[in-house]
Amino acid sequence: MPSADKRQRQKENARLAREAREAALKKRRRNRTLRNAAIAVGVFVVAILLITWLGGGSKKKVVASPSTTSTTIAAKLPLSGVTATIKGNLGTIVIALDTKNDPKGAGRFVALANGGVYNGSSWSRIAKDFVIQGGAPGGDPSQSAANQVVAEVPKDHYPVGSVAAAKGPNDAPGTFDSQFFIVTGAQQGATLPNDYARFGTVKSGMDVVNKIAALPVSGETPTSKATIDSVTISGV
Amino acid sequence: MSQTSGAGTGTVALVGGDEWTEPCSTFDTRLLELAGTDEVLVLPAAAAFEHPDRAVERATRYFETLGAKVTGLPVVNRRDAETDANISAVRVAKFVYIADGSPLHLRSVLKSSAFYDAMVYAFGRGAVIAASGAGATVLGDPMVDPRGGAYTVGLGLVPGLAIFPYHGRAAEHLRERSVDLLARDAVLVGIDEQTALVRTADAAWEVMGAGGATVYRKDSKPKLAKSGTTVELVTAAIPR
Structure with a gap:
């Protein structure tokens, strides 16, 4: 049978390991959220640029030909x-x-x-x-x-x-x-x-x-x- | 005003507008035969304000279908009508086609010009002079002023004859005004679109093409001459 100290150490190690896993999980979630946000912002910026370039910009001159x-x-x-x-x-x-x-x-x-x-x-x-x-x-x-x-x-x-x-x-x-x-x-x-x-x-x-x-x-x-x-x- | 004809004059073709379209090919083919050439000089001066180059391009495409070649004369203003190269070109031409556009501008470019004298010289040597719309209007004398239907002075290649092109679709009040104002010794002929009134050297005027020609004289009923028939009119002038 393990001694009381040994059991205490095993429990402490298990808690530390669980906390480490939870921290790693949180970090992965945060990174994913940031990545998704970055992608969304990128898509939005590109869309705005495209709209402006193709004629949505209020300051764009009307071309004469078409x-x-x-x-x-x-x-x-x-x-x-x-x-x-x-x-x-x-x-x-x-x-x-x-x-x-x-x-x-x-x-x-x-x-x-x-x-x-x-x-x-x-x-x-x-x-x-x-x-x-x-x-x-x-x-x-x-x-x-x-x-x-x-x-x-x-x-x-x-x-x-x-x-x-x-x-x-x-x-x-x-x-x-x-x-x-x-x-x-x-x-x-x-x-x-x-x-x-x-x-x-x-x-x-x-x-x-x-x-x-x-x-x-x-x-x-x-x-x-x-x-x-x-x-x-x-x-x- | 000369009212007689003689040997040696060429052919004049007065076209009522919508020139160089498929229905015109019957008389244009005949005109090429009469001219004895497959080269047509196109004068775009009347179209000076609305893309004279397009008039030449259209003529080029059309005459290609008839096996003929078009050369556009760079004459759009008075200065061009006094240029030696243009005068020389028209002097030896066998077929000159005057394009549609502004009759008053065309008259100003041609009247008393060396270019017009050279064209009349070519006509005297047997050339075909075809003219559509504004071009046809200007060759008569008196000349219908298209702005109001009254009369003014024309070039007089066809003296004593006033020409009213686009007769088929012209506003009724314009026709009536020109008939009302017609002088006693003058004849007015209304020529339909895609139709030519052609006078050959034997002095016969023949109606050719899609429509007809209507002859108006003061105090007489109008007479319609259909395509394929001849009509009695004054003759083209004899150049000296």
Whole structure:
């Protein structure tokens, strides 16, 4: 039979061994918890980075090219109160965008403006008593923004001050690449076929429009420069 | 205004719009035969503000299906219309196709230019001059101003004849306005889309393609000429 001291030592050793096992178990549990927490934080951070990178970031510029971008923006635009401020060497023109009746056209314009496509462009066409036209990338009418869209067209023609998308004669009605025009002639605007996406109206700066329209031309090409330095969007 | 025709003039084809589409292939094939060439010079000046390069590309794709080759003339403004290389190219051309776009810009580029004189010279030597939409509008005189349907001065390759393209889908009030304002000695012809009014050297005007041509004279009822029929009109000018 073991002595009382020996039994006491055996019990003490068993207790120490149990405590050691429990401590090791606790440590493993703590490490696992920390690891899982680290993984969760990592996944969260990666997700946030991905969302920001793919377009969820509030400061990300809208790219001009994908038509889906215009569509996405069109879906998010409020039905009123969105304006575009066009600044150039002859003054400032403010456009009230018709997000209600032409959401695709307005969305396209907002996408291109936010993408900087209109910065450094110009008014490249002046058709007397009819329209001024501009907005080609770099001011070069042979250039285009990628992935043009087909937007809504009006039913009641183009009163003076209407802003609409320019298109070629063989393009489908409502086609919007990047160029746009502002109507300056009442009769001509009233008889223009309803083939052009009318996405806005001049809110202020019609005097600037008329100043541009009065520039000297060769054919319909202005012989002195009328620039579009920047287009900024408000109310979105 | 010349109202007569003579030997040695070429062929003029006035197209009512929607050019270089499949239904146009019947008359374009004929025009290539009349020109005696498989090379087409395309003048994109009217499309100067809406991607003139695309007009040339479209023409290239289309004429390839007809076995012909397109060369785009880099003429989009007045300066280009006074450039020697362009003038030389059109002077020896056998088939020139004037693209659609802005008629008033096109007129400004061509009127009294060396390029236009050279094109008329080529026409006088038997070349085919085809023109669609704005191009067709500009070749007449008087010329329908597309902005309101009133009349202005055209280039007059076809004098005494005003041309109204896109006749099939134009707004009724525009047609009516052009008819109301028509001068007594002038003739207005409305040409449908994908349709050509073709005048060959023997002075017959023939309607070809998908639609028809409607002839308006002051105080007369309009006369519709269907595809495959001929119509009596003024003739193209004789170049000197």
